[in-house]
Amino acid sequence: MAGEPQQVVVFDLSGEIYALDIAFVHEIIRIQPATPVPGAADYIEGLINLRGRVVPVVDLRKRFGLPIRATGDKSRIIVVQVSDDIVGVVVDAVSEVITVTADVIEPAARVVTGLDAEYIRSIAKLEGHLVAVLHPDKILDLPEQQEMALGTPER
C-alpha cells in the first residue's frame, strides 16, 4: 500500500503539514457556520448543510490538543468520505494536491509529529519536509467517540 504512487491533498494544521489520500476527499469547501450539537463532544464543531446533506464537522486540532489558530481566509473544510460516512475536517489551509511516488513514501514509523502514530498511514519525504499521510478511516472512526458513547450514563 505504501509502495503505490498516490495523489494526496496537502494541508496545514496548526503549523504542521499533513496529507490525505485524494480518493477519500469528497470536496474542499470554505468555512461556513455550523449548527452546534448540544451534548456532543467538544471537538465536534457542529453540523453543516452540504447541498441537502447534513454533515458533521470535526476540529482535529481540538481533538488532538493542537494549538488552535483563529479561522482565517485560508481556512477550509475538507469533506472526507469513507464508504457511506461523510465528515468535514477543519484545516488551517489547503496548500496543494501532489502525486507522491513510491520511493518517497514509507510506512509510518515512530516519527514525531503532533499526531499519534495510529492516525498516520504513511510518511512522505518532500523537499526536506516530512508529510504525514493520515488514515481517513481512523479519522472517521474515532475511538474516543466510541468510549464516550459507551460511557454515557444510562437513564
Add this chain to the structure above:
Amino acid sequence: MAQMQFDATEDDLKVWLAEADEQIELLQNDVIRLEKDYTDSELVAGIFRAAHTLKGSSGMIGHTRMAELTHAMESVFGTVRDGKLQPTSDVVDIILQGVDGLNALREEVVTKQSRDDIDLTDTVASLHRIVEEAGGTMGKPPPASTGVGSQESGVGGSAAQADSRLPTPDSTAGLVLDADDREAIQATIESGAAVWQLTIDLAPDSPWLAVRAFQILNDLSEVVELLKSKPTSEDIEAEQVGTQVHVIVAGEADEADKISATAKAVEDVTNVTLTVFSAEQPAAQPAAAALPVPSETTPPAADTPKQIELSQAKPPAEGAAVPRVERQAQNVRVDVERLDNLMNLVGELVIDRNRLQQLALQLEAELGVHDEIDALNEASQHVGRITDELQEEVMRIRMQPVESVFNKFPRLVRDLARKLDKQVDFVVEGKETELDRSVIEKIDDPIIHLLRNAIDHGLEMPDERRAAGKDETGIIKLSAWHEENHIVIAVQDDGRGMDSNALKASAVRKGIITQEVADRMDDRAAIDLIFAAGFSTAAKTTDVSGRGVGMDIVRANIEKLSGFVTIETAVGRGTRFLVKLPLTLAIIRALLVGLGGQKFAIPMATVVETLRFDATDVRTIKMHEAIQLRGRILPLVSLRELLHLPAVLYPEPEPVMGMPENGSGYTGNGNGHGDGELTGMELVPYGEEPKRVHKMFVVAVRVGDRQMGLQVDSLIGETEIVIKPLSRFLGDVRGIAGVTILGDGQVAIICDVPSLINRVVQEQLLA
C-alpha cells in the same frame, strides 16, 4: 455447508420466496387457530391448500427436503380435514416444529447454502406417525423437479406424442384436437361421464406461468381425469407456457363448480371459463368444422379445418358455462430501496419549497410589491401545492398495515403461554391499521417486550385465576387504531394489575428510590417506576422476561421513534399499555423556537400550546418553578438548561415564517422583537435564566398524561420538517431526535421531548 442449486432463475427464486413467506406465515398462524377450533372446515381447507402450494412450488424449484416436509405436513392436514385427527397441543407442537423447519429450509434458498445442521428426519417421521396413528393416508408424494407431471397430471403419453407431431408447437396457441382426441372425447361422453373444456387465464405479469400451469394440472388431476392439456407437461417443463391454459377434463356431471373452483384456487388465475361438451356438440358444431378430415399426411399447419379451436366451440348461452371475471390486480412490486429514495427526493423538495416561499417573502419585504414578485409568489405557491400532494401520495405508498408485524405474534404468545403453563386467549384487533414503513420496521421489538411482560407478569396462573373468580384462560389483547396523526397500539391483559404500594416497596428494597421519595410519590409516579432501570416486579427471574431487562429499554426504544407509552392498570382487573407513535418518521410538523441564537425544532405531536408570560407570574413550588395556567400548575423547565447549552450572546434570530393558518393555539405572537424586551444584547450565564427579561415564552408540551412548560428564548413559527438522522459519528447524543434543514438552509436540531421530560422527572424524583 454445501453449496445449493435450485431449478429456477434468481428472479423466480425471489418470487418463490415472497410466496413461500406468505404461505409459511399463513400456516403458522392458522395452525395456532386450528389448535383452538379444529371444526372450522374452511380454516382446515386453507391450511391444507397452503401446505399443498408449498409442496408444489418447492418441488418445482427442486428443493427436495422442503417438498418432503410439506408433503408430510399436508398429509397431517388432510387427516384433520377428513375428521380423523384432532389437532391437540402436542400435535400442533410437532406441526410448528415443521414450520420452524420450513423457515430454516427457506433460508437455504436465500443463502444457497444447505443447512446440514438441521435434521428434519425426526420431524418428518413424527408427522408420518401422526397420520398413521390417526388412520389417515399419506397423500401423493411430492413432485420431483424433473419429469414433472407426466404421470402426475394424467396428461396421457399419447396426447403428448400427438402434440409432438405438430410441426409448430407454439404453446401459447389454443388447444388443438386431432381425430384421436375427438374420438376419445366422444367415447368418454358416451360412457356417461361429462367432458369439459377449461380455458384458464393467468395474470400476464405473473413471473411464474410455468409453475401456475403445473399447479393447475396437478390440482385438477386430483379432482377429475385429465384428457388433454395445452400446455402439455413437456411444455411446462420447457417453460413453454403462455397466459392461457387449456385443459380437457372428464368427470361426473355435477362436478362443474368443483372443477372451476379448483382451477381458481391456484394463484395468479384471473379467469376460468368452463365449457361442457355435450354428446352432440363435438359431433355437430366443432366437428362440423372438422368434417373434411384429411389424412395425416396433410401438413397440419396448412390444414386449419383439421384443427378445432375449442374456444370457438363454446356454446353461446349454456348454463354450464361459468364465466367469472375477476378484476385483475393492478399492483406493481417496488423495491423498498426505491421507495426510500423517492421519499428522500420528496424530502429535498419539501426543503426547497420552504426555501422558495421564504425567498419570495424576503424579496417582497425588501423590494415592495412587484409584478415579478407576485409571479414568483404564485409559482412558488403552486410548487408548494404540488409538493404537498406529491408528499402525501408518497407517504400513502409507504403506508403498510401493521398486519405484517402483528402476524408474528400468535406463535410467540402460544409458545410462551405453553412454556409458562398459562392459558391464554390471544385477541388481535385493528390489523389493517396502516402506518409508515419507517415506523413499522421498528415497532416489533417493543411490542414483543410488552406481550412477554403481559403474559409473564400480567397474567396469573390458572389456579390463581380460578381462586380469584376469573376464567382460567387469560385474555391478551393486542390492538391498533388511528388517533389523529398517530397510531395507538395497545397491549392489554386481564391479569392481576399493578399495585402501586407493592411497586414502591419493591423500588425501595432495590435501592432505586428512598423511602422518603416513595412516601411522596403519587400512584401514577409509582406505576411509572416500572420504567426505571433495574426494576422488575417478578418475584423470580424467568428466562422469559428476564430480570430488569425490559421496560426501561421498551420506553427508550419507543421514544426513539418519537412515541411514548402510558399505563392504565387496576389491581385484580388487568393492565393496559398504550403506545402512541407518529404515523411517519420521515416528514413531520414542528414548532421552531429560538434558543441562544440557534433554532430548534419541537415536534408538534408533543406541543399542546404556546404561551407568553410575565416573569413575575413564575411561582416556586417545592423548589421547582411553575406557572399557573387556567387553575392548573404547569411545571417550568428551561430548554436551554435541559440541552446543556452554554452561555451565549443573543439577539434572537429574525422570525423566518409567518404564524401558521391554524395558529390559534398561540398566545405568543412568535416575534421576539415585538415589544422590545428581547432585543437587547444580554449575556446569559450557563444554567441561569434571563430573569431580567420581563416576558418569557413557554411551549407547553405533553408526554403521556404529563404536561410541562419548556421555556425558550423566542417562538419562531410552525413548519414542516424532514427528519434526518443524526450522524453515527456523533455517537448517542441524548435529547436529540434528529436534525433537519430549514427553509433558510440552516441545520436545526430536533428536540426529543419525551426523553428530555423523562430526564427532568427522574432528576426531580431523585433529588
